[in-house]
Amino acid sequence: MKKLVTIFMASMLVLGLAGFAQSKVLKVALDAGPVSQDPQVQLSGGMLQYSHWVFDPLVRYRQDMTFEPRLAVKWERINDLTMRFHLRKGVKFHSGNPFTAADVKFTFERFYKSQDFKGLFEPFESCTVVDDHTVDIKTKKPYALLINMATYIFPMDHKFYSGTDDTGQPKDAVVKIGPSFALKNESGTGRFRVVEWEQGARYVFERFADHWDKDSPGNVSKIIITPIKEDATRVAALLSGDVDFISPVPPQDFGRIEKDPKVNLFTYSGGRIITIQMNQQRRPEFRDVRVRQAMVHAVNNVGIVEKIMKGTATAAAQQSPKGYMGHKESLKPRFDLNKAKALMKEAGLEKGFECTMIAPNNRYVNDEKIAEAVVPMLARINIKVSLKTMPKAQYWDEFDARVADLQLIGWHSDTEDSGNFSEFLMMCPNKETGYGQYNSGNYCNPKIDELTMAAQVETDLKKRKDILQEIEQILYDDAAFIPFHWQNHSYGARKGVEVAPIINTMNFPYLGDLVVK
Amino acid sequence: MLAFITRRIIQSILVMLVISLVGFSIQHQIGDPVRDLVGERVTPAEREVIRDKLGLNDPFYIQYFRFVAKACRGDLGLSFFYKKPAMDVILSKAPATIELVIVTSVILILVSIPIGIYSAIYPKSWVSRIAIAASTIGVAVPVFLTAIALIYLFSVELNWLPSYGRGETVTVWGFWETGFLTVDGWLHLLLPAVSLSSIMLPLFIRLIRAEMMEVLETDYIKYAWAKGLERKRVWLVHAFKNTLLPVITVFGVQLGIMFAFTILTETVFQWQGMGFMFLEAVERSDTSLLVAYLVFVGVIFVVVNTLVDILYGVVNPMVRIAGTK
Numbered sequence: 001m002k003k004l005v006t007i008f009m010a011s012m013l014v015l016g017l018a019g020f021a022q023s024k025v026l027k028v029a030l031d032a033g034p035v036s037q038d039p040q041v042q043l044s045g046g047m048l049q050y051s052h053w054v055f056d057p058l059v060r061y062r063q064d065m066t067f068e069p070r071l072a073v074k075w076e077r078i079n080d081l082t083m084r085f086h087l088r089k090g091v092k093f094h095s096g097n098p099f100t101a102a103d104v105k106f107t108f109e110r111f112y113k114s115q116d117f118k119g120l121f122e123p124f125e126s127c128t129v130v131d132d133h134t135v136d137i138k139t140k141k142p143y144a145l146l147i148n149m150a151t152y153i154f155p156m157d158h159k160f161y162s163g164t165d166d167t168g169q170p171k172d173a174v175v176k177i178g179p180s181f182a183l184k185n186e187s188g189t190g191r192f193r194v195v196e197w198e199q200g201a202r203y204v205f206e207r208f209a210d211h212w213d214k215d216s217p218g219n220v221s222k223i224i225i226t227p228i229k230e231d232a233t234r235v236a237a238l239l240s241g242d243v244d245f246i247s248p249v250p251p252q253d254f255g256r257i258e259k260d261p262k263v264n265l266f267t268y269s270g271g272r273i274i275t276i277q278m279n280q281q282r283r284p285e286f287r288d289v290r291v292r293q294a295m296v297h298a299v300n301n302v303g304i305v306e307k308i309m310k311g312t313a314t315a316a317a318q319q320s321p322k323g324y325m326g327h328k329e330s331l332k333p334r335f336d337l338n339k340a341k342a343l344m345k346e347a348g349l350e351k352g353f354e355c356t357m358i359a360p361n362n363r364y365v366n367d368e369k370i371a372e373a374v375v376p377m378l379a380r381i382n383i384k385v386s387l388k389t390m391p392k393a394q395y396w397d398e399f400d401a402r403v404a405d406l407q408l409i410g411w412h413s414d415t416e417d418s419g420n421f422s423e424f425l426m427m428c429p430n431k432e433t434g435y436g437q438y439n440s441g442n443y444c445n446p447k448i449d450e451l452t453m454a455a456q457v458e459t460d461l462k463k464r465k466d467i468l469q470e471i472e473q474i475l476y477d478d479a480a481f482i483p484f485h486w487q488n489h490s491y492g493a494r495k496g497v498e499v500a501p502i503i504n505t506m507n508f509p510y511l512g513d514l515v516v517k
Numbered sequence: 518m519l520a521f522i523t524r525r526i527i528q529s530i531l532v533m534l535v536i537s538l539v540g541f542s543i544q545h546q547i548g549d550p551v552r553d554l555v556g557e558r559v560t561p562a563e564r565e566v567i568r569d570k571l572g573l574n575d576p577f578y579i580q581y582f583r584f585v586a587k588a589c590r591g592d593l594g595l596s597f598f599y600k601k602p603a604m605d606v607i608l609s610k611a612p613a614t615i616e617l618v619i620v621t622s623v624i625l626i627l628v629s630i631p632i633g634i635y636s637a638i639y640p641k642s643w644v645s646r647i648a649i650a651a652s653t654i655g656v657a658v659p660v661f662l663t664a665i666a667l668i669y670l671f672s673v674e675l676n677w678l679p680s681y682g683r684g685e686t687v688t689v690w691g692f693w694e695t696g697f698l699t700v701d702g703w704l705h706l707l708l709p710a711v712s713l714s715s716i717m718l719p720l721f722i723r724l725i726r727a728e729m730m731e732v733l734e735t736d737y738i739k740y741a742w743a744k745g746l747e748r749k750r751v752w753l754v755h756a757f758k759n760t761l762l763p764v765i766t767v768f769g770v771q772l773g774i775m776f777a778f779t780i781l782t783e784t785v786f787q788w789q790g791m792g793f794m795f796l797e798a799v800e801r802s803d804t805s806l807l808v809a810y811l812v813f814v815g816v817i818f819v820v821v822n823t824l825v826d827i828l829y830g831v832v833n834p835m836v837r838i839a840g841t842k
Binding site for chain 1: 549564567570595600601665672673676679681682784785787789797
């Protein structure tokens with residue numbers, strides 16, 4: 001018996017060692033790499049992806065959009081304005097410092113030094129340390145999305161980022177241009193730590209041995225990220241086995257990757273809605289709801305999803321994607337050419353009119369092709385569109401200047417909540433409050449403003465849901481914009497890389513939990 | 518002589534000023550660099566603050582003079598994306614491009630000379646016909662298509678060669694990252710170099726062929742045949758030597774064009790060189806890096822041309838005299 005135990009122990013040891021020695025290197029090709037090691041320097045998808053690898057948020061989204069405890073193990077509302085977060089104990093930063101409430105406070109306050117984040121955290125009042133592992137986060141007014149915003153709080157090591165660097169600059173400075181300590185150094189609590197950082201060329205992350213999450217099945221020991229901008233080259237790198245994981249996959253290559261037995265394709269429905277806004281200030285015709293309805297009915301967005309997006313998007317009739325509180329199931333895409341023609345006739349514009357349109361050509365998946373498809377569709381109801389497309393570097397200035405009658409814009413809600421769409425895209429543009437900042441159509445309906453503001457402060461979820469769905473219904477009836485689709489996120493990986501469990505609507509692949517065989 | 522050199526140098530300074538002015542004015546057409554630095558949701562007011570900090574709101578001539586004053590001290594500004602001095606970025610990317618161009622030139626020489634000579638000597642043979650036909654197609658096919666076709670054939674289908682990047686590199690002399698010292702580096706070099714040479718090869722094959730055919734018709738070659746010299750000697754020593762002169766001149770000019778074509782080749786192969794950096798800078802509106810690149814390339818061309826002109830002056834006094842009137 002004793003012998004058996006010895007053999008058993010010995011074999012366990014050998015197996016254990018073998019498992020330990022087997023290092024799993026994941027080679028990743030993305031279209032672009034993160035711009036800085038400082039998680040608060042830019043609010044963008046790429047930087048948030050990076051933050052989930054090297055840092056941990058207080059809470060994060062699961063696939064079903066519920067919240068998963070990360071550095072916060074528990075949270076509770078203690079009054080209308082305040083939420084109390086109980087923090088995880090025994091967590092270590094990459095520097096070796098222990099994680100405490102002071103780090104959360106430091107991180108929270110640093111948001112206000114960042115041009116990108118301060119707007120997002122405007123509704124907040126303060127972050128107070130209760131004890132070493134408890135913080136209270138308070139808002140100025142009752143704020144329904146407090147917990148959503150906690151997904152942005154990636155605690156940074158306050159001891160590591162205090163003091164000054166060699167140049168005499170404070171280490172916690174948030175610097176957009178030029179060198180800074182946080183640009184080149186990190187100390188987060190995340191699964192991976194940065195070991196090599198060649199901006200725009202090569203990023204190497206290594207597994208952090210002292211990571212708190214021992215239950216995660218993730219077994220990747222090293223990640224090497226190479227940005228490959230060219231779609232064809234990125235796909236070729238996967239097909240030839242030079243990399244294990246790519247994102248995004250261009251729609252034209254979906255078939256090829258699905259056919260190849262060595263690789264798998266994964267898609268996940270995203271939350272970014274693609275729309276065209278009709279400028280009512282520039283075109284009196286667009287003030288007539290019948291004309292707007294006619295245009296929405298003339299655009300075959302289901303066809304665009306099939307033909308141009310190759311089925312890699314979900315045709316939309318509203319802003320909120322499925323899973324969001326405001327998503328109203330009964331709103332369906334409404335392509336109907338005869339009805340569109342009838343509506344134009346009713347509006348007395350049977351003969352149509354001419355108008356201008358702009359769209360970006362490298363911002364959204366197939367943005368230029370979508371815009372080009374719209375032109376003949378609107379021509380069928382005698383609206384002659386002259387289209388101009390341009391790279392995103394030039395596009396947003398033109399968009400802001402409202403240079404065209406029709407302008408294409410895609411929007412992803414920062415809060416993963418329906419209200420955000422209306423706040424930026426549909427509320428009456430107001431320079432002082434900043435609401436309606438990207439509402440280039442100048443659609444202005446006081447009822448929408450009122451409901452959107454009500455949704456912000458409504459903490460009763462049932463009532464809030466009704467308000468948000470009512471907004472979608474009004475926008476649908478008003479034909480406030482031309483809806484296209486929600487883009488899907490796409491990933492390609494070699495067989496054995498189990499991508500399905502780690503992807504989500506936000507396009508944050510949680511590589512820390514990735515299992516590689 | 519001194520007057521000649523002085524004049525050339527003054528001229529080249531003027532040329533540099535024009536290049537920097539052109540570069541500096543187009544940067545305002547490319548787009549707003551601040552847009553790329555911040556997330557899309559940042560308010561116009563916040564963007565204004567950053568623009569002010571960067572001095573982008575100053576009048577054009579102030580910005581330009583500030584730029585020239587700094588450039589004279591060797592400071593071409595900070596790259597917005599790399600957050601490092603633009604010059605450092607360019608210098609760190611230069612070795613990759615230079616190595617690619619060197620290997621491409623070697624391929625050019627090794628392939629175009631034998632084929633050019635052969636097809637001049639035996640214009641009717643089927644090998645020559647195929648070579649000429651292929652070079653016609655070669656001229657017509659754009660380099661990015663050649664590159665993608667090569668990747669699909671050799672990386673995806675056959676799996677012989679890597680599809681992107683430089684592979685394993687070794688740092689020598691403290692700053693030069695070379696791919697020449699590792700097998701992996703060479704494997705990575707092959708496809709980009711072949712695609713880049715595919716643009717120049719047809720030109721050189723045809724040029725060598727045409728020049729060689731012309732030389733073969735000259736009297737001194739006929740005389741060499743009459744003297745009963747060995748065939749190889751007539752072709753390779755007597756005829757080819759004289760073919761080479763115009764070819765070398767063209768090669769010098771084409772070398773510059775080759776640097777331009779690295780932009781496309783490097784982008785397809787994700788080759789971390791200057792060309793790739795340039796295209797990325799355009800997309801990111803990293804205007805300070807763009808201008809620095811234009812000025813850097815401008816300086817190289819102006820310096821080389823000035824040196825050549827001065828040397829010409831030394832060798833050929835007629836240039837000097839014509840210049841002074």
